[in-house]
Amino acid sequence: MYNFKKTFQPINGDKMEQQNYETIVNKHKPKENRLLNALLAFLTGGLIGAFGNFLQEAYSYFLDISKNDAAVLMLTTLIFLACLFTALGFFDSFAKVGKMGLIIPITGFAHSMQSAILDYKKEGLIYGFGANIFRLAGSVILYGVVAAYIFGIIRYAIMGG
Amino acid sequence: MKINNVYIKDTVTISGPLEYQGPYGKYFTDHINDYYLDKSYELSEVKLQKMALNKLLNKVEKTTSDIDLLVSGDLLNQITASSYAANKTLIPFLGVYSACATSTEQLIIASSLIDSNKIKNAICLTSSHNLAAEKQFRNPVEYGSPKPKTATFTATGSASIMLTNEKTKVKITSCTIGTVQDLNQKDPNNMGAVMAPAAADTIYRHLKENNEKASDYDLILTGDLGIYGKDILKEYLKQRYSIELKDNYDDCGAMLYDLKKTKEVTAGGSGPVCSALINYSYVYEGLKNKKFKKVLLVPTGALFSPTFSYQKQSILSIAHAVCLESES
Known part of the structure; x- marks a missing residue:
């Protein structure tokens, strides 16, 4: 009869063993190039900001509308472009180069929703599309709204509205 | 066994x-x-x-x-x-x-x-x-x-x-069923570190059970530890079990892709088919042509689900070993 436990060594849950192993793991962990990543994100994020500002100015100048109205149009354009590039399949390649610079602005928000529904469109309109569109973006919306309320109350308390 | x-x-x-x-x-x-x-x-x-x-x-x-x-x-x-x-x-x-x-x-x-x-x-x-x-x-x-x-x-x-059960050129001679291992690793982006302890334990038990040394094998292949997991396994095996893996050891995940050209694979391949692709093609051909005589396959698996991971549980791992020999 084969004895499954013959050579079994009870190392599970041993704190010393875990710490010892952790040092080996950390020793072989490659260094992420954080400075370069941050610099790339700063540059791409800045470029998006500059592009957005340019769009806003252009809309306001050519369409003869107020800066506020132009801002709405600018945001819509950026969202549209992010969704389009996601659907065409090359936004993720941009994000690999540009790092978080493309994910943090509103382009990343649109991208997260668009990529989620691309994955789940085969599951149908209710269980796929509807249930999963906010898979990644849902937390952002929830805590964004909650944070807005809290800061609104603080502002009201301090500045009286 | x-x-x-x-x-x-x-x-x-x-x-x-x-x-x-x-x-x-x-x-x-x-x-x-x-x-x-x-x-x-x-x-x-x-x-x-x-x-x-x-x-x-x-x-x-x-x-x-x-x-x-x-x-x-x-x-x-x-x-x-x-x-x-x-x-x-x-x-x-x-x-x-x-x-x-x-x-x-x-x-x-x-x-x-x-x-x-x-x-x-x-x-x-x-x-x-x-x-x-x-x-x-x-x-x-x-x-x-x-x-x-x-x-x-x-x-x-x-x-x-x-x-x-009909005789052919390649034979399965022994195997070892793995145990579930947990060394409190929680990073799903570093599966090599999660699974190396399972590979180490199974390799040790297999060698001990069959009274063999690592050098008895022409090739020892783990499944998908990746380039960093490979180094972790080598060091851990040496330190914990005093087994030294030399040139006859490699990892299917690190072998499968051209890591310099295909940057998106980062540390290497994974998935159940990753080890199977290499084992059932390159290794099998090698055994058939008598390039290898004895090969130990030790694919490793991470037993987890996103749910358990989000609930802050550590990621478990397992490895099963199978020894293939070319029939003389």
């Missing part, structure tokens, strides 16, 4: 496009150029498995009624790709799951049934699909969040192998 009288009849390996471009691409039976074989990622994986099964049946000139057992496994929830691929074949079917160590679990189950004369032959079938796995375990496919350097890339493909 010793195994007598179990031989490998033939194998089929179908890889995805990136795997085909890798250094071992020329050994694969076939490859696909498009990830979308069917309407969805999941159905594409089913189709991949069906292709591997049918190709193998053609190769060995058998029909489904000649096969006594089909053992399949994959990564999808409730191993559905395997069940749908087995649908309508009417071969007695066992679905198994050990994540990326599935292929050797199948070999162990099938060969022990053949060894004890319960059945005459069996087919083991495994697959994974990069996009289907991304959708299930990570972020949506098109979502482009940057990955750390230790992350691995689920391989696409399907591999099948037929075991029989």
Whole structure:
């Protein structure tokens, strides 16, 4: 009869063993190039900001509308472009180069929703599309709204509205 | 556990496009150029498995009624790709799951049934699909969040192998069933570190059980530790078990891709088919041509789900070992 436990060594849950192993793991962990990543994100994020500002100015100048109205149009354009590039399949390649610079602005928000529904469109309109569109973006919306309320109350308390 | 009288009849390996471009691409039976074989990622994986099964049946000139057992496994929830691929074949079917160590679990189950004369032959079938796995375990496919350097890339493909009690050139001689290991690793982006303890334990137990040394093997192959996991395993084995792995050790995940050219795979391949692709093509051919005499396959699997991971539980791992020898 084969004895499954013959050579079994009870190392599970041993704190010393875990710490010892952790040092080996950390020793072989490659260094992420954080400075370069941050610099790339700063540059791409800045470029998006500059592009957005340019769009806003252009809309306001050519369409003869107020800066506020132009801002709405600018945001819509950026969202549209992010969704389009996601659907065409090359936004993720941009994000690999540009790092978080493309994910943090509103382009990343649109991208997260668009990529989620691309994955789940085969599951149908209710269980796929509807249930999963906010898979990644849902937390952002929830805590964004909650944070807005809290800061609104603080502002009201301090500045009286 | 010793195994007598179990031989490998033939194998089929179908890889995805990136795997085909890798250094071992020329050994694969076939490859696909498009990830979308069917309407969805999941159905594409089913189709991949069906292709591997049918190709193998053609190769060995058998029909489904000649096969006594089909053992399949994959990564999808409730191993559905395997069940749908087995649908309508009417071969007695066992679905198994050990994540990326599935292929050797199948070999162990099938060969022990053949060894004890319960059945005459069996087919083991495994697959994974990069996009289907991304959708299930990570972020949506098109979502482009940057990955750390230790992350691995689920391989696409399907591999099948037929075991029989008739004598052929390659034989299964022994195997060791792994134990679940937990060294409190929680980073799903560093699977090499999660799974190395399981590989270390299984290699140690296998060598001890059979009174062997690591140098007795022409090749020891782990499944998908990746380039960093490989170094962790070597150091841990040496420190904890005093076993030194030399040039005869490699890792299928680190071998499968051309890591310099295909940057998106970061630390290497993973998935149940990752080790199976290399083992059933390059290793099997090598054993058949007597390039290798004795090979130890130790694929490793991470036993976890996103739910347990979000609940802050550590990621468990397992490794099953199978020893293949060329028949003289």
